[in-house]
Amino acid sequence: MTDPRRQLSRRVYPLRVLGMGLGGLVVGTVLWEQRAGWGPWAWMALVSFIWPHVAYQFSRLSGEPYRAEIRNLLLDSALVTALVPLMHFNLLPSVLLITLTVVDKITTGIRGLWLRSLPGMAVGMLAGGALTGFEWAPTTSMPVIIACLPVMALHTVSVSVASYRLIRQVSRQNQLLDELRRIDALTGLYGRGHWQEQAEAALRLHHATGEPACLVMLDIDHFKQINDLHGHTVGDEAIRALAHIVRSNVRTTDCAGRYGGDEFAIVLRGMHMDKALAVAQRICEQVQAMRLHDMPELQFTSSLGVAAADHRHSSLRAWTDAADAELYQAKASGRNRVSATDVPPLAPVV
Numbered sequence: 001m002t003d004p005r006r007q008l009s010r011r012v013y014p015l016r017v018l019g020m021g022l023g024g025l026v027v028g029t030v031l032w033e034q035r036a037g038w039g040p041w042a043w044m045a046l047v048s049f050i051w052p053h054v055a056y057q058f059s060r061l062s063g064e065p066y067r068a069e070i071r072n073l074l075l076d077s078a079l080v081t082a083l084v085p086l087m088h089f090n091l092l093p094s095v096l097l098i099t100l101t102v103v104d105k106i107t108t109g110i111r112g113l114w115l116r117s118l119p120g121m122a123v124g125m126l127a128g129g130a131l132t133g134f135e136w137a138p139t140t141s142m143p144v145i146i147a148c149l150p151v152m153a154l155h156t157v158s159v160s161v162a163s164y165r166l167i168r169q170v171s172r173q174n175q176l177l178d179e180l181r182r183i184d185a186l187t188g189l190y191g192r193g194h195w196q197e198q199a200e201a202a203l204r205l206h207h208a209t210g211e212p213a214c215l216v217m218l219d220i221d222h223f224k225q226i227n228d229l230h231g232h233t234v235g236d237e238a239i240r241a242l243a244h245i246v247r248s249n250v251r252t253t254d255c256a257g258r259y260g261g262d263e264f265a266i267v268l269r270g271m272h273m274d275k276a277l278a279v280a281q282r283i284c285e286q287v288q289a290m291r292l293h294d295m296p297e298l299q300f301t302s303s304l305g306v307a308a309a310d311h312r313h314s315s316l317r318a319w320t321d322a323a324d325a326e327l328y329q330a331k332a333s334g335r336n337r338v339s340a341t342d343v344p345p346l347a348p349v350v
């Protein structure tokens, strides 16, 4: 895999060649109007056409390419700023070059890099000024304005493309994060946080419209023993197999989540207690028949508590407490059964 730190120099190289080259066109136009001597021309040629390749070789051959590229970026600023006095502070190209070199530092995303480039820029300005005696001719002619256009356009487009890519990448990663937050990695069911949001919505709907909904809490019986006797890998496989049973017994409109370690919670939307009990009973029987691929001799049972949403459940907490109380009732009555509010506990048909 490519070292992301080496990627910085690869990414910067073509942009530096193009940006510095087009910058050279601007500076060259000003120097030509000034009828400048060979010194400014040589400096311009060095900065615009030779430096980008030297900079790339510096970082390519360096043992620390990332640090070398940061150094190159700081040198860019000093070298480019030295061109400003050479242009006798010609206003538009001077402002343009200084702005672009600062923007280039900001768009690397490296914290404070543009601030760190300021001392080098001051040195560049002084060095260029020492060569020209700080000659002052700020007026910009039409040919120079025209020469500025390609670098302005190219820079604006390339910064826009870079930020477009960044925004797309951030939004893809946000989607992934959201998925990770919503889905439990072991079972593929909803994680607790997202399940709670969905369950709250179902309870609100019940209070607002009277739409029925039932909450089923399920816990594997003696799961600690399974872990202790056969290891956590077998325990995990059991949790996955149980999640599969849960998923195959609910509709896409229902909401099934992993509530805790070996505890599952299901909101059956639009369902009255009789139908919800039948679903819970079916799950209970299927858990009893469940076999793991690698340990077919191992048997499981589960206990389930069901509570229909009603006016006493002012919050999700009250609703889950009611279903939890039924779950513990099922455990206390001998496990491997379903217990529901206002209904005597039902043991599965063996």
Ligand SMILES: Nc1nc2c(ncn2[C@@H]2O[C@H](COP(=O)(O)OP(=O)(O)OP(=O)(O)O)[C@@H](O)[C@H]2O)c(=O)[nH]1
Pocket: 186, 219, 220, 221, 222, 223, 224, 225, 227, 231, 232, 233, 234, 235, 236, 239, 260, 261, 262, 331
């Ligand atoms: N393999 C595995 N085990 C887990 C996971 N999360 C929690 N556990 C275990 O699940 C067990 C939960 O046990 P409890 O529900 O407290 O008790 P139990 O043994 O199931 O007994 P009862 O619920 O009373 O029937 C603990 O041993 C936890 O370590 C998990 O992701 N994978």
